[in-house]
Amino acid sequence: MPDSSDAARSGSISELKEQQNLVRTPNLQDPGYIRQKANAKLWVRERLTALLDKDSFVEVGSVTGKPVYDEETGALKSFVPANSVTGFGRINGLKVFVTADDFSVRGGHADGGIQMKAPYGELQARKARVPLIRLLDGSSGGGSVATYLTMGATYIPGLAGLGRSMDTMAVVPVASALLGPVVGLAAAKAVLGHFSVMVKGLSQLFAAGPPVVKQATFEDLSKEExxxxxxxxxNGSVDNVATTEQDAFNQIARFLSYLPSSIFALPPITSCTDPPTRREEQLISIIPKRRARPYDVRQLICLVVDTSSPVDDAITSTFFEIGATWGRCIVTGFARLSGRPIGILTSDCLVNGGMSSGGGAIDALGSQKSARFVNLCDHFGLPLLNLVDLPGFAIGSIAERSATIRHGATALSALYNATIPIYTVVIRRAFGVAGGAFADPEDGAGIRVAWPSGDWGSLPLEGGVEAAYKRQLNAAGSPEAREKLMNDLLDKFESVRSPMKTANKFGVEEIIDPRDTRPLACEWVEHVYEHILPQLLTYKQSRFGLDSKPTSGRGYRL
Structure with missing residues (x-):
């Protein structure tokens, strides 16, 4: 006869499968599901399918929720799941942990959640040393006044798991996709990460939604407004913008492809068919002879970094830009050299400046963007290719009102304190404090070369002459005489302006043929990955004691 315990186990398994089936099968009549589809949004499990490798999702907390049983028969009638779906999965083979909001259950509010499920997922990502991906849609378990009635009391709000979010950021890459209205707690999570992406027309981000804002400030605004x-x-609250949910998932996958799974691993090296010795003739003429003329810095980047294998007869660069829509005077992103991930830092001369200065002056947002990106690369051990063309800090009343120098100092500090190797190429201008900090970020200890188009000094020559010879210029008898004097002064300085003069005095270590930039940078990065990054990794492992697992200053375990 079968053992009664066997029958009990069989019944438990049957009940488990029944609850899992209810949770994982969409209820087409459910108002929350209908609302989700009416807003042209994917259901939470459709999102997991679109994000992860096929059949790779291993759920954690699959039957977390509120089962409803028939009082007479005891049969399971329905199941209200927690509004957070969590588990391990893979993206292009890379193991990750995902916490995904289910907006169809109470719009993601706290009274539709199970306490600490999402924070538990963040803990699992940190302990497993795998990247964490958040799919945010709703308040992600945040506050709802309806909870007061359920509890029979109000409460002093706590961090609601945000402490674990910050602990996780210290160890593994954290990426967030904003896939609907992201409010309160979820808004904090969106910015407590290393990469975030919004979807046009689908997602919004705010500390409090329109109804709360209307009561507090009397502003009657839509979610988009x-x-x-x-x-x-x-404004830099999010890094990138996507056109569709799938585009957002693709961007997260690409972002993670450049990073190690945790701070205790090296960035992943991939095979590369692009020869490290490739020399591009276009680099000879990409910087205009007239110093104030602009050029396309993104084209310059793509000529230097690895190209991907041809797809539909099109060769694409490995450059993945981060933050293209904010702090636009600075260009940041990831790329590969000889298959090895690197960070790219440079400026865009098409932004912040007219034809007289050539543009590219670094402003407050550009400074914030620079500091954030350098810190990201430093945290995960990505060496930095630093392409310098910087006329200095933005100036004028707007720059002063936005505290440019304060934010600029943060960028300078991030560069100076970075422990990662930096390969600096001065491709054109390096003026003032900002130019000096970017052109010599390691205070003489790093590798630096320059192109023959280099132009540098304490001040841009035209503005500097105006300041230094102001009295003589103002004493000129007429506008024509003033202009002639200005041109004569500029001609005098032109003879000492050549970068060769600086190289003669070892003021710049080496001037290179622009076509040699890729071969030299590839040689540098190969050496870095073989000899320098492993040493930095060993230091990091010994510092944080992977074997003994000591706690950090805050008391959490790495």
Whole structure:
């Protein structure tokens, strides 16, 4: 006869499968599901399918929720799941942990959640040393006044797991996709990460939604007016913008492809068919002879870094830009040299400046963007290719009102304190404090070369002459005489302006043929990955004691 315990186990397994089936099968009549589809949004499990490798999702907390049983028969009638789906999965073979909001259950509010499920997922990502991906849609377990009635009391709000979020950021890459209205707690999570992406027309970000704002400030705003992508993609609250949910998932996958799984591993090296010795003739003429003329710095980047294998007869660069819509005077992103991931830091001369200065002056947002990106690369051990063309800090009343020098100092500090190797190429200008900090970020200890188009000094020559010879210029008898004197002075300085003069005095270590930039940078990065990064990794492992697992200053375990 079968053992009664066997029958009990069989019944338990049957009940488990029944609950899992209810949770994982969409209820087409459910108002929350209908609302999700009416807003042209994917259901939470459709998102997991679109994000992860096929059949790779291993759920954690699959039957977390509230089962409803028939009082007479005891049969399972329905199941209200927690509004957070969590588990391990893979993206292009890379193991990750995902916490995904289910907006169809109470719009993601706390009274539809199970306490600490999402924070537990963040803990698992940190302990497993795998990247964490958040799919944010709703308040992600944040506050709802309806909870007060359920509890029979109000409460002093706590961090609601945000402490674990910050602990996780210290160890593994954290990426967030904003896939709907992201409010309160979820808004904090969106910015407590290393990469975030919004979807045009689908997602919004705000500390409090329109009803709360209307009561507090009397502003009657739509969700888009309050926190749409056009606002937060330009102020730096989010890094990138996507056109569809799938585009957002693809961007997260690409972002993670450059990073190690944790701070205790090296960035992943991939095979590369692009020869490290490739020399591009276009680099000879990409910087205009007239110093104030602009050029396309992104084209310059793509000529230097690895190209991907041809797809549909099109060769694409490995450059993945981060933050293209904010702090636009600075260009940042990831790329590969000889298959090895690197960070790219440079400026865009098409932004912040007219034809007289050539543009590219670094402003407050550009400074914030630089500091954030350098710190990201330093945290995960990505060496930095630093292409310098910087006329200095932005000046004028707007620059002063936005505290440019304060934010600029943060960028300078990030560069100076970075422990990662930096390969600096001065491709054109390096003026003032900002130019000096970017052109010599390691205070003489790093590798630096320059192109023959180099132009540097304490001040740009035209503005410097205006300041140094102001009295003589103002004493000229007429505008024509003033202009002639100005041109005569500029001609005098032109003879000492050549970068060769600086090289003669070892003021710049080496001037190179621009076509040699890729071969030299590839040789540098190969050496870095073989000899320098492993040493930095060993130091990091010994510092944090992987074997003994000591706690950090805050008391959490790495």
């Amino acid at each position: 309050l926190g749409g992508w056009e606002i937060h993609a330009q």
